[in-house]
Amino acid sequence: MAKRQSRADADPATRPCPCGAGQPYPQCCGRLHRGEADAATAEALMRSRFSAFAVGDAAYLLRSWHSGTRPARLRLDPGQRWTRLEILGTDRGGLFDTAGSVAFRAHYRQGGRPGTLTEHSRFVREDGRWVYLDAQPQ
Numbered sequence: 001m002a003k004r005q006s007r008a009d010a011d012p013a014t015r016p017c018p019c020g021a022g023q024p025y026p027q028c029c030g031r032l033h034r035g036e037a038d039a040a041t042a043e044a045l046m047r048s049r050f051s052a053f054a055v056g057d058a059a060y061l062l063r064s065w066h067s068g069t070r071p072a073r074l075r076l077d078p079g080q081r082w083t084r085l086e087i088l089g090t091d092r093g094g095l096f097d098t099a100g101s102v103a104f105r106a107h108y109r110q111g112g113r114p115g116t117l118t119e120h121s122r123f124v125r126e127d128g129r130w131v132y133l134d135a136q137p138q
Contacts, residue, residue, distance in 0.1 A: 018054035019047035020085050025055075033060045038130070042093025042100035042123035045130040047085065050106055054082040066124060066131045080110045088118075099124045101136070 017028035024030075029051035031037045032044075039045035045064060052060040058074045065071075084107040093100020103120045120136040 018051040018082065018085070021047060025051070032064075033057050039064075040095060040130075042097075042130055043087060043090050043102050045123055045132065046087070046102040046104060046121060049132060050082065050085045050104070053106075064131055066126055066133045069132075069134050077110070080108050082106060082108045083114075093123055093130075097125075 013024065013026055015025050017023055017025040017030070019029050021028050029048040032039055032048040033052060033055070039048055049061060049064055052058075052064075053076065056076055056078075058076050062070060062074055086105040086107075088103040088105060090103075091101045093102065099122070101120055101122045104118070106117045106119070108115050108117070122133040122136060123130050124133050125131070
């Protein structure tokens with residue numbers, strides 16, 4: 001019997017992007033993670049940041065964080081696996097905006113147990129690029 005291929009074992013060139021947009025990772029958030037493109041909207045940046053958590057790209061998370069709120073370093077929990085993103089709503093954050101917010105629910109597994117993180121994140125443009133500013137209390 002053939003071994004069933006998991007999402008994590010899939011060919012990286014065709015593996016779906018963790019952000020849920022339906023495109024392969026290399027053509028979706030992978031372009032942003034590699035520095036080949038910038039997020040066009042606050043929601044696109046939110047999706048790319050979720051994907052960075054999912055693939056363990058702490059360097060991208062730091063690069064996409066506002067200089068005034070960015071931590072000096074970031075350690076990702078290797079036991080936490082981010083599995084799905086739900087965008088609950090957006091306020092501004094479009095092509096011609098300078099600020100915006102995204103409400104989302106991120107699903108994860110840790111220690112074999114499912115969990116969720118619900119957050120309302122704020123984004124602003126810094127040097128013309130969208131960056132994560134902070135999270136508003138829920």
